Amino acid sequence: MFRSVFFFCIFISVSSKDYYTKEDVDDYVKLLEDAVESSKTYQPATSAHEYKALKSGPPQDAGDYDFIVVGSGSTGSLVASRLSENPDWNVLVLEAGNFGNNITDVTAMSYKAMIMSDYNWGYYSVPQNNTCLGFEENRCPHIRGKGVGGTSLLNALIxxxxxxxxxxxxxxxxxxxxxxxxxxxxxxxxxxxxxxxxxxxxxxxxxxxxxxxxxxxxxxxxxxxxxxxxx
CATH class of the missing domain: 1.10.1220.110 (Arc Repressor Mutant)
Known part of the structure; x- marks a missing residue:
């Protein structure tokens, strides 16, 4: 049996509101608790079926680009930003996931709850002979973020x-x-x-x-x- 201890650290900025009521805090705590509960039953994708083309017609012209950056993680976003400093270059960033949310911005929760969510690609290693022996089929999870920010969405903001x-x-x-x-x-x-x-x-x-x-x-x-x- 594995036991986990959750520390709810809530840092609320006062820049957008002069004060926060108990109801505001209670709503935010419930948001975190719901994310934890959802992560307990979440099943990661086992294939790329969700990305199957919805239309079978000819591809549409999306324009011309000098650079196409695949993935908007910490590296991809930085590379795209640097490339876009040249006003003569058109830069396209492709990202399969979504933007972060109020959960990914909470230090501990961005790891504990979000690794079992749509923000994780759900990769696993091939079966191992000497490691991953405590996992099903001796396959270790390989956590990789799917969203704007990449794995920085899942690594407890470290x-x-x-x-x-x-x-x-x-x-x-x-x-x-x-x-x-x-x-x-x-x-x-x-x-x-x-x-x-x-x-x-x-x-x-x-x-x-x-x-x-x-x-x-x-x-x-x-x-x-x-x-x-x-x-």
Whole structure:
């Protein structure tokens, strides 16, 4: 038996409303609870049947484009934005999913509830011999986001880079250009750090505030934040 503990952390901005009533908060809590209940019975798609063409006629002309970006995740959105800076280029972004909602914007819920929803492609690995032994047919779920924002809709709103040792190991194996110090400038180029916590230590050698991918510290800090920091 698996037991899960849900922490409902609700941060409501005062920019659009001077105050929120108890009814407002109750409605939002119910929204979260309904998402959790729905995730318990959700069945991921097992094929691409839902994308079957609805019409059998000739394809329609959608215009001419210099670049077509498939997927509007963190990378696809950033690439499309950079390409569109050239006024002479037409850029098309294709996305199979929807925009995020009030659930995907809640830190913990974006992972716990949304991985069993239409925001997840529902991929699984092929049967494994030495891993995934606790799953049916020894197949592990491979969570990948389907929607504007991609997997950032499902990863609890956590921005994290790969382990330095992994990059250096790839480089040592002959994958030139992938050493950590060689990839770090590109991580910095994409990041736009919004320093929301003045008490958080920030090493300027590893962060940047001029990129297109906005990141920030969760505020205000609560006791739940301290618990999360343990992990």
């Amino acid at each position: 921005d994290i880079r790969g382990n330095r040792l992994d990059f250096d190991n790839w480089c040592a194996m002959g994958n030139k250009g992938w050493c950590y110090n060689e990839t770090l400038p590109f991580f910095l180029k994409t990041e736009h750090l919004h320093w929301t916590d003045p008490n958080a230590p920030i090493d300027p050698a590893y962060h940047n505030s001029t990129g297109l991918l906005w990141v920030e510290q969760p505020m205000p800090r609560t006791e739940h934040t301290k618990v999360c920091n343990i992990f």
